Amino acid sequence: MEIKKRHIVPILLILSTYDEATQKPVSGLLFENIGMGLRRKLQKISKWLQGEYKEFQQEYKDAEKAENHEDEIKILLDEVVKSDLDYAMLSEIEKIDTKVNYDFELIEMIAK
Numbered sequence: 001m002e003i004k005k006r007h008i009v010p011i012l013l014i015l016s017t018y019d020e021a022t023q024k025p026v027s028g029l030l031f032e033n034i035g036m037g038l039r040r041k042l043q044k045i046s047k048w049l050q051g052e053y054k055e056f057q058q059e060y061k062d063a064e065k066a067e068n069h070e071d072e073i074k075i076l077l078d079e080v081v082k083s084d085l086d087y088a089m090l091s092e093i094e095k096i097d098t099k100v101n102y103d104f105e106l107i108e109m110i111a112k
Helices: 005-015 036-065 069-078 090-094
Strands: 002-004 025-027 080-082
Touching: 002 005, 005 036, 005 069, 005 080, 036 069, 036 090
Parallel strands: none
Antiparallel strands: 002 080
């Protein structure tokens, strides 16, 4: 699986969003009525992306300090992170009965 760093946060928000006050997860694909197999794959992807996001935050701070910080940030956002994790099954995600309008361009980055 390969994902540009610019897509890490939007994908994490699709997987789960948090209540700002309590920091508890409140919605997202992980809170839909899905099977355990799909849930587990999405949890693994979420955990991996959370780790990548922590690294990205530090890299972003460092890039902001650079003399040509705008160029450095553009380069950073286009960098790709890679994982050996299995993709989620797109067909399983498409079967979810939901009223939420998820961004399938982003979902297709983590599901095949």
